[in-house]
Amino acid sequence: MLRKVMKWRKEYGTDSILDEDLLTRDNDELKDVVHTGSTDKQGRPLYYTVYGAFKDKALCTKVLGTEESRENFLRLKVQNLEKSIKQLSFKSGGVDSIVQITDLKNFPAPMKELSSISKKIVTLFQSNYPGIINKNVRLNSDCD
Template identity: 40%
Template sequence: MIKSTIKWRKEFKIDELLKEDFGDDLEKMVFMHGFSKEGHPVCYNVYGAFQDKDFYQQTFSDEEKRQRFMKWRIQLLEKSIRNDQRLWSDESDTIRSLNSSLHVQLGWFKSHLQSLCKHSSDCKHKLANALFIIETGGNDFNYAFFQQKSLQDVQQMVDEVIQGITSAVQEVISSCATQVVIPGYFPIGCMPIYLSAFQTNDLNMYDELHCLKRLNEFATFQNDHLQEAIRKLQEQHSKVAIVYANYYNALRELLKHAASLGFKKDEVQKTCCGISNNEYKFNMTSMCGYNGVPVCKHPYERVSWDGVHMTQHAYKLMARWLLKKNIIHGISTRV
């Protein structure tokens, strides 16, 4: 079998295939994103895309187009496999295990405490000034959206995700935490990964910042429910500073004043590390870190680093806003 595979790869000219440019029109149908609990790259097949008859004809109407699709699909898988091998090389031992859910991270934390503290009073002293940040389920929603789940289906996940967050907060408080920050959900409708995936010609779907309204409405829905859960936690633990970090407003404020903050006005929603023909320079099949994906010369002029994360300059400005307008005040009024 191995000999046959090697022969096929040679005849198919895999290395040459990797250099071919098939455009980015097919990425809506099949794309790689993230990893499974076992650490394997995940391939998403969006069969609903074939409901668009024009797209179906454009992709499969003749033998040449079918061959193009097959080559594109093989290129996608090959790129993902090679990128995965790079991630799992001996030089990257620190990311061998990608099973890093909130529950797993709490296990790591507890294990660390056992090595750090001899007894509970010792932990209480050492953690007196520690600041805990509990993330809020972003990947749960990301994977759901990119599996083409409806907005209503994703909204039904919110209560379960928030339950996981509140349980984590309860656990760190039981371990002597006295200051906990719980970030809200970003305005995902402003991010290149979502803007490119859900791009539409209907201008009514966008707001004044060219962000997708419905996706930001979901983010607001999630954040409203999260803040209600935080209020209940504050009532239960009056001696603990539990603060909501308003990531949503922090990023929106940055985008509103992007030009005056030093960002290039016409490149605010373009990735710095990315490649694509679309206006966001984001391609799910050729993400930052893949071979041949370029990096912009001046990252401080961009808000988005790779379509999913911000640049260091953007994070720095957001952190300043959060500390000044939100976190420090929230902690000081409750301690």
């Protein structure tokens, strides 16, 4: 498994992804969709995804309408996860995991592109970041 993850990291360019400017004038709204920066009481980084912004169909089309824009969104998600990982300490007693928070308030009606990219993100994170996400919290879902 470790070899597979290391191969993916090399192919995907995760070592340099923090240097990429994935938020541009054309998609700066994404800073409100995917963000990091705070921690929980145990000091674990909080990684937020706020899908309600996609109720704006124009934004959804702009961000998820082409293969290139979907790949940019995926890279932005990975970039923010990598930013959170930089805050971790794998020493004894250190913070070694992240809390992922997904806010589904105002989540738009089912959209093929959004559903597809969400599944791809979950698979990518589970396959390539095993054990990094301590808890996955869903807010404002119909199942709450």
